[in-house]
Amino acid sequence: RPPHNTTTAKLSLLRNNSFCQSGLFWRLPAKDTCPGSILPLRGTVYILYDVNISEGFNLRRDVYIRMAVFVRRLRRRKRFRNVRLVLPPWPRLYHWHSHGLNQSDLMWRNFFDLDSLRRYAPVLDYDEFVAEYRQFGMPAPPYVHVSQAFRLTHYEIMKEQGIFRDKYERITPEDSNGRRIEACNENSVSGGPLLQQRLLRYDRYHCVRFQGSAGLLERMLREAIDEDTSGIEDVDDMRVYAVLSAETVLHDNWGDEHFWMARRSMRFAKFLNQVAADFRLMALSTTDTTAGVQRPAMWELERPKRDARGGDYLCAHLRRGDFVRSRESTTPTLKAAAQQIKQLLRAFNLTTVFVASDATPYELLELKELFYRFRFVHFTPESNVQRQQLKDGGVAIVDQLICAYARHFVGTYESTFTYRIYEEREILGFSKSSTFNTFCKALGGNCARNAVWPIVWNDEDDERFY
Numbered sequence: 001r002p003p004h005n006t007t008t009a010k011l012s013l014l015r016n017n018s019f020c021q022s023g024l025f026w027r028l029p030a031k032d033t034c035p036g037s038i039l040p041l042r043g044t045v046y047i048l049y050d051v052n053i054s055e056g057f058n059l060r061r062d063v064y065i066r067m068a069v070f071v072r073r074l075r076r077r078k079r080f081r082n083v084r085l086v087l088p089p090w091p092r093l094y095h096w097h098s099h100g101l102n103q104s105d106l107m108w109r110n111f112f113d114l115d116s117l118r119r120y121a122p123v124l125d126y127d128e129f130v131a132e133y134r135q136f137g138m139p140a141p142p143y144v145h146v147s148q149a150f151r152l153t154h155y156e157i158m159k160e161q162g163i164f165r166d167k168y169e170r171i172t173p174e175d176s177n178g179r180r181i182e183a184c185n186e187n188s189v190s191g192g193p194l195l196q197q198r199l200l201r202y203d204r205y206h207c208v209r210f211q212g213s214a215g216l217l218e219r220m221l222r223e224a225i226d227e228d229t230s231g232i233e234d235v236d237d238m239r240v241y242a243v244l245s246a247e248t249v250l251h252d253n254w255g256d257e258h259f260w261m262a263r264r265s266m267r268f269a270k271f272l273n274q275v276a277a278d279f280r281l282m283a284l285s286t287t288d289t290t291a292g293v294q295r296p297a298m299w300e301l302e303r304p305k306r307d308a309r310g311g312d313y314l315c316a317h318l319r320r321g322d323f324v325r326s327r328e329s330t331t332p333t334l335k336a337a338a339q340q341i342k343q344l345l346r347a348f349n350l351t352t353v354f355v356a357s358d359a360t361p362y363e364l365l366e367l368k369e370l371f372y373r374f375r376f377v378h379f380t381p382e383s384n385v386q387r388q389q390l391k392d393g394g395v396a397i398v399d400q401l402i403c404a405y406a407r408h409f410v411g412t413y414e415s416t417f418t419y420r421i422y423e424e425r426e427i428l429g430f431s432k433s434s435t436f437n438t439f440c441k442a443l444g445g446n447c448a449r450n451a452v453w454p455i456v457w458n459d460e461d462d463e464r465f466y
């Protein structure tokens with residue numbers, strides 16, 4: 001796709017612009033010729049981002065946190081006071097196997113409560129962004145003009161004289177031996193398919209070696225804004241930038257109070273919570289009250305607690321799929337997993353196990369047969385209508401929400417799916433011992449355990465941290 005020429009774009013917009021006839025559409029227009037709704041958008045910087053195409057749902061959630069913490073902080077800077085983070089449409093993910101479902105280009109509101117996200121950081125779903133952007137007077141497609149797109153890639157050698165320094169540099173698509181650097185291929189979707197969006201064009205594409213935390217992105221964006229600014233007359237223009245392979249960016253401070261505030265703001269969409277609550281009630285006789293969990297209407301009202309009891313069931317997250325082959329040495333067989341679950345059920349005097357898994361239906365049947373003296377519960381959508389509504393991503397979230405309310409939880413070694421359940425239980429107020437548990441390869445083995453990253457609270461006004 002050829003880069004779009006900015007000047008041509010500006011001129012054609014000027015000709016067609018029915019809203020803002022007083023000047024270039026992204027400048028502050030005269031009050032009498034433009035809709036009042038766009039005046040507060042003066043100087044907006046829209047940051048679009050996307051993630052490596054092969055990453056799964058739960059790592060993507062972590063990348064969101066890095067970006068959300070970053071833009072919330074960035075808002076403090078004068079040039080970025082109107083910054084917006086544009087949420088990348090979910091492409092069809094590698095793990096979403098179901099057929100007959102519309103699973104590409106999904107908006108975040110299919111999975112998350114956007115109002116809740118927005119009370120932490122200024123975010124827009126992609127279609128909201130396009131609608132907002134069009135108010136600037138874009139009369140016809142392509143509506144969105146990204147002035148610079150940055151495809152991030154790692155440095156080949158991370159340490160200089162043994163030291164890991166924050167740094168970035170724009171590079172050419174070939175290495176010093178003239179070999180093409182695949183990550184720099186402008187037509188590749190490996191950094192995320194964002195630039196393929198039908199209504200979007202970009203002007204300049206940079207391949208960037210990047211090493212450092214989200215704070216370093218500010219420098220990269222400032223440099224871009226400086227390049228795009230010719231003088232006093234366009235210093236406050238609206239700008240759009242895109243960052244691809246944003247998983248390259250590290251957390252400013254992983255696991256601190258900012259991480260946890262952003263994480264707590266990631267409440268799931270209300271209808272997913274309802275499906276999970278109905279299932280917990282009907283299949284597991286569990287309510288918020290009987291489980292003793294905290295879940296105020298707003299995440300800001302949550303407070304530290306450690307006395308959640310959980311429903312009368314144990315939850316096991318048993319990762320199968322690619323883990324069976326790629327992590328063979330740490331992933332238990334079905335039989336070994338069943339042995340470990342049964343030992344835990346006896347230890348906690350429970351009779352019901354809820355299993356969350358990406359196992360095939362055949363594997364699930366095989367597993368169920370190993371629990372003939374216990375109750376084996378697994379969630380599947382109750383109807384085709386519900387399956388269409390939830391999609392594979394929603395089913396996985398319902399699984400997580402059921403595990404989050406269990407008396408005891410055990411998860412899979414090095415699965416981000418398991419880690420997100422740990423976090424949810426930390427927020428809900430469970431004891432660490434009921435949460436941070438990991439399957440071993442075999443019963444009784446001395447095995448590697450997942451890291452324990454407990455929640456960090458700040459119950460005072462968070463403004464003082466900036």
Ligand SMILES: C[C@@H]1O[C@H](OP(=O)(O)OP(=O)(O)OC[C@H]2O[C@@H](n3cnc4c(=O)[nH]c(N)nc43)[C@H](O)[C@@H]2O)[C@@H](O)[C@H](O)[C@@H]1O
Nearest residue numbers: 055056057058059095322356357358395396399415416417
């Ligand atoms: C090593 C890496 O691990 C990463 O997996 P990992 O961290 O477990 O976790 P995720 O990145 O979320 O990817 C696993 C995906 O598999 C499905 N899945 C896994 N467990 C369950 C479950 O209990 N219930 C349901 N309904 N679905 C499940 C779901 O679509 C989920 O997003 C992968 O994303 C990478 O591709 C790579 O394999």
